[in-house]
Amino acid sequence: MEGSYVSATADHADPAQVLPGTASEAPADSQPASRLGFTAGQVVQEIGYDEDADEALRESIELVTGSELVDEDYEDVVDAVLLWYREDDGDLVDVLVDALTALADGGHIWLLTPKAGRTGHIEPSDIGEAAPTAGLSQTSSVSASRDWAGTRLVAPRARAGKR
Numbered sequence: 001m002e003g004s005y006v007s008a009t010a011d012h013a014d015p016a017q018v019l020p021g022t023a024s025e026a027p028a029d030s031q032p033a034s035r036l037g038f039t040a041g042q043v044v045q046e047i048g049y050d051e052d053a054d055e056a057l058r059e060s061i062e063l064v065t066g067s068e069l070v071d072e073d074y075e076d077v078v079d080a081v082l083l084w085y086r087e088d089d090g091d092l093v094d095v096l097v098d099a100l101t102a103l104a105d106g107g108h109i110w111l112l113t114p115k116a117g118r119t120g121h122i123e124p125s126d127i128g129e130a131a132p133t134a135g136l137s138q139t140s141s142v143s144a145s146r147d148w149a150g151t152r153l154v155a156p157r158a159r160a161g162k163r
Contacts, residue, residue, distance in 0.1 A: 032057050033064040036110060036142065036150060038080065045070050047099055048084035052120075054112075054145040058082075077104040083111050084148075086120030092127070096134035100155060109136065109153040112144055127151050 038044065038061050046058070046069040061082065062068055069082065081099045089095060099109050111127065114120040124141070131138050136153040144150030 031060045031064050032145065033060040036061075036144065037108075037152075038064045040064065040066050042079040043067065043070060043076070044080045044082055045072070045074055045078040045099075045102055046082045046084075047072050048086075048089060048095075050084065050086075052086075052114075052147075053084050054148050057112075057145045057148070074102060076102065077107075078102045079104055079107050081107070081109040083109055085111055085113050085122070087114075087122050088120065092122070092130040093133045096130060096136060096153070100135070103155070106157070107154075108139075110144070111151040111153055112148045113151070115143075115147055115149050118147055124151075 042065045044061055044065055049058075049071075058069060070078065081103055083095070083099050085092065085095060096109070096111070103109065113122050113127070128138065131151075131153055136155055138151055139154055140152045142150045142152075
């Protein structure tokens with residue numbers, strides 16, 4: 001069954017087929033990834049990983065989704081992007097636009113930035129200015145971990161038809 005995942009939350013899920021260490025084995029409310037809205041079966045692309053990234057958060061996302069995070073070179077669509085961004089990581093608008101490349105319709109980006117007082121911190125107003133320029137809307141902000149703040153960004157849904 002290597003490489004195959006079964007949603008542990010689906011009504012039809014067979015408990016015998018759920019992979020060890022996936023979402024079904026951990027209380028969802030205790031998982032940082034669940035608090036961020038990640039669910040079983042999602043494909044999550046990680047951009048901007050470095051040694052300062054929060055390993056517990058990364059592992060939580062893998063546990064809840066049931067699969068490893070995919071890297072920047074992944075060539076298929078993804079349900080969500082986990083974007084680690086620090087003050088010196090280049091132009092935020094450009095980074096956000098690049099993060100949209102593989103994102104599926106209805107997907108979201110979690111922009112993770114160092115909290116105030118930590119190296120690489122950026123002001124929330126910078127995110128507020130960059131997001132609309134990149135074609136994104138900010139939907140929520142959370143404390144993602146001890147050192148990282150999270151901002152959830154989404155692209156506006158396309159209209160079904162014009163009037």
